[in-house]
Amino acid sequence: MDTLEYYDKYASKIFEDTVDLDVEELRAEFLKDLEEGDTILDLGCGSGRDSLAFYELGYDVTPLDASEEMCKLAEIHTGLEVLQMSYEEMEFDEVFDGIWGHEALIHVPESEMNTVLEKILNALCVDGILFLSFLEGDFEGSRGERFISEYTKERLERLLNETGRLQIMKLWEQPEGHRESENQLYVLAKKIS
Numbered sequence: 001m002d003t004l005e006y007y008d009k010y011a012s013k014i015f016e017d018t019v020d021l022d023v024e025e026l027r028a029e030f031l032k033d034l035e036e037g038d039t040i041l042d043l044g045c046g047s048g049r050d051s052l053a054f055y056e057l058g059y060d061v062t063p064l065d066a067s068e069e070m071c072k073l074a075e076i077h078t079g080l081e082v083l084q085m086s087y088e089e090m091e092f093d094e095v096f097d098g099i100w101g102h103e104a105l106i107h108v109p110e111s112e113m114n115t116v117l118e119k120i121l122n123a124l125c126v127d128g129i130l131f132l133s134f135l136e137g138d139f140e141g142s143r144g145e146r147f148i149s150e151y152t153k154e155r156l157e158r159l160l161n162e163t164g165r166l167q168i169m170k171l172w173e174q175p176e177g178h179r180e181s182e183n184q185l186y187v188l189a190k191k192i193s
Contacts, residue, residue, distance in 0.1 A: 002147075015073045019047040023102060027053055029170070029188060030100055030131040034059070038097035041123060044104035045082060048074030054100070055080060062096070087116045092123035099124050101132040103184075107147050110140060113159060121165045124191045130166065136173065136183040156185055167192050 027050060034040070036058035042051040045063035047070070054061045055078065064083040065071050071082040087108070099120055108116050124130060137150035151159070153171060160166050166189040174184040 009069075014070065015047045015077075019049050019077065021049065023050065024053075026102065026131070026133070026186065027100075029186075030098065030129060031057070031059075033129050033190070034098045039095060040098045040100055041092070041096040043087070043099060043101035043120070045074050046070055046103075048078040048080070048082065050100055050102060051080055051082075052078040059098075064090075087119055088112075090119045090123055092119075094122070094125045094128075096123055096128060097125055098129045099131070101130070103133050103135075105132060106135050106149060108149060109147065110149055110151075110159075113149075114162075117159075117163055121163060121191060126191055126193045128191045130187075130189045130191065132187050132189075134185045134187075136185045151185060153185055156187065160187060160189060165191055 037060060039060045039062070040054050042054070042061060042063045045051050045065045048063055051061045051063040051074065061080060062083060063074055063078065063080055064085060065074060066084065066086045068084055071084045074080075074082045101120070105113070105116065120130065134156055135148060135150045136152070138152060139148060139150045141148065153173070157168065157171055160168055168187060168189045170186075170188040172186050174186070
């Protein structure tokens with residue numbers, strides 16, 4: 001089973017496990033440099049939890065997920081149309097003021113990350129805000145039924161700087177006592193011309 005099949009097979013359980021996860025502080029950090037009405041792409045939207053929160057705050061949100069079953073559940077939960085596509089299929093040209101990717105890239109192999117980041121940066125307007133979170137560590141490979149890529153702070157910083165199109169505004173570790181089960185790294189960056 002590949003990772004996409006995993007999300008299709010266990011969509012209901014994943015929805016239940018993630019729909020109420022409190023990431024309000026992270027969303028607030030992302031929204032600091034955005035204004036009501038701005039366009040946001042929610043990468044790997046999963047349950048639609050964050051898409052719905054952004055929509056209710058007055059943002060123009062586009063949820064996107066590769067899993068057909070997750071898309072169906074997110075549409076029911078949010079009432080928004082969800083784009084079903086992989087990151088590699090994205091063909092946006094500077095459409096979004098902000099791109100939100102909470103745990104969106106944790107299944108992307110490091111060897112494919114430059115290509116995926118290129119697609120993401122093409123979709124982001126100049127001066128647009130990018131939020132991404134990654135699992136912290138040194139592991140890459142199958143864990144259970146899913147492929148996982150972890151990053152150290154140094155590797156992540158190097159990877160983002162190598163794009164030549166991002167200014168890292170903040171790169172931080174998950175606070176102590178945070179509810180998410182695995183250690184995470186968060187990055188907030190601005191697209192530069």
